[in-house]
Amino acid sequence: MARSLTRWTSLTLIALAAQAATLGAAHADDKVLNIYSARHYQTDEALYENFTKQTGIKINRLDGKEDELLERIKNEGARSPADILITVDAARLEMADQAGIFQPIASKVLEQRIPANLRTPNWIAFSTRARVIAYNKRDVKAEWVQTYGDLANPRLKDQVCVRSGAHPYNLSLGAAVISHEGPQQAEAWARGLVQNFARAPKGGDTDQLRAVAAGECGVTISNSYYLARLMRSTKPEDRKVVESLGIVWPNQATWGTHINVSGAGIIKTAPNREAAIKFMEYLASDQAQGYFANGNNEWPAVPSVKVDNPALKAMGSFKPDTLNVGELAKNAAQAQRVFDRAGWR
Incomplete structure (x- = not known):
């Protein structure tokens, strides 16, 4: 070797x-x-x-x-x-x-x-890794955030933390929204999301999870494996983050959770x-x-x-989006233009 x-x-x-x-x-x-x-x-x-x-x-x-x-x-x-x-x-x-x-x-x-x-x-x-919604159990109710579209609801004004709209994880999500709901609806969603930002996008997914747990914002989008890392951590501060968060598999009644x-x-x-x-x-x-x-x-x-x-088992099963990855990828450039116009940078 x-x-x-x-x-x-x-x-x-x-x-x-x-x-x-x-x-x-x-x-x-x-x-x-x-x-x-x-x-x-x-x-x-x-x-x-x-x-x-x-x-x-x-x-x-x-x-x-x-x-x-x-x-x-x-x-x-x-x-x-x-x-x-x-x-x-x-x-x-x-x-x-x-x-x-x-x-x-x-x-x-x-x-x-x-x-x-x-x-x-x-x-x-x-x-694969799912793009889940994580929320602060004290400030946000699970029924408020059952879909990605719910994140644009004015009820969540000043409650949303996210990483940059230019990051491929979010661009792929935007591409999925375009594929399923069309570019006009995707842009309306992105504009509503931006209106609900608690702060300017910064950091990675783990930073968003910590911010939600600390009450800096009420809800975020994160790749599931970042959450699973925190769930498997032995650090007291990570366990405290997990205890503060609720998790939703978005869009279970429609096209499924984006992966x-x-x-x-x-x-x-x-x-x-x-x-x-x-x-x-x-x-x-x-x-x-x-x-x-x-x-x-x-x-x-x-x-x-x-x-x-154990962490993945604790999260439970979910309905994933079955959109072909090739089609998903081809909409990423359009998603970037949509996000730029909406001000998600």
Whole structure:
């Protein structure tokens, strides 16, 4: 295992130069897989290590921000050593696909394991996370926030905290609203939401949850795995946050709760295509799918996989939106224009 996993934590010029030589040398080695990853979860290390143990294929991994990795792959062109790009959110995966860096994925295993709405011809989603509504149980009633649309109700004036409207998590939600309700209704919703802001958007989802628990605002939208992290924490301050919050699965009577995804695609010029297919199929295995749920508090993409995560079990079951991730991603740019006009920045 001396070189079964090589990890880089930033895209500095020195690291890029050194890594180009390392990855370039792996082009002809069918026992090597070169992954560019924008998934920054330390708990994922076991995924890579277990794949190497099972297959003998060594993984070289370059970690970085989505835009930087995509730009690097485009600049490297046919000389790129990259075999796979992993990132979060359908909008980001579709952006990579539109840039022409992915190749079609032909795998009966993936077709059988991953539901049709969680895959496109060129990229696959391997885990999901729901966009839930969290509210302060002291100040807001659950019946007030049963849908995403309810967040625009004037009753919640000065009660809504959110992160930036430019963040892909919110853009994907906006894209879902556009797909289900049309662009005009989506813009009306966004304008009403902005009118209800307790403060200007700032911070990440965990910051919003803490703000709601502290009474700085009454309600927010958050990815479910941020809440699950707090639920599984042993820190007293995190437990206090959880105790203050109520959770709603939005839109259960209509199109279902919006889900974000984490996924991957195989690079068009992948030098180790066979190894890349093996890795993609491995991510759809029961073992890897269970790890997404139990290690990082995400829901597995494979419906048959049983979840053994106390936080996810405590949240209960819900009706997810089954909108195809490819269609969802294509509306992200329009969602950004809608949010800009509404003042959600």
